[in-house]
Amino acid sequence: MHLEELITKVSRLPESRQQEVMDFVAFLEQRYGQAEPAEAEQLDWSKRQFRTLSVEQAMRDAEEEPDLYSEDDLRERWQ
Secondary structure (H helix, E strand, O other): HHHHHHHHHHHHHOOOHHHHHHHHHHHHHHHOOOOOOOHHHOOOOHHHHHHHHHHHHHHHHHOOOOOOOOOOHHOOOOO
16 A cells, blocks of 8 residues: 555545544554654653553443433432
């Protein structure tokens, strides 16, 4: 695949998906490639940054999931 083709395909994605591509590229670069010194500093994530990203990734597209329970299902009834 040529770089121009990759750029064209990624540019058609929504911004949130483009960020996922960037995250994956950073992962590949960290694992297999040599990052430039300035980029290497960005790859050194703090625990807080990693936790934030993990939560964001876990919750992505959660708004689009159907509601399984109503508010009535969530209320505990005392008799």
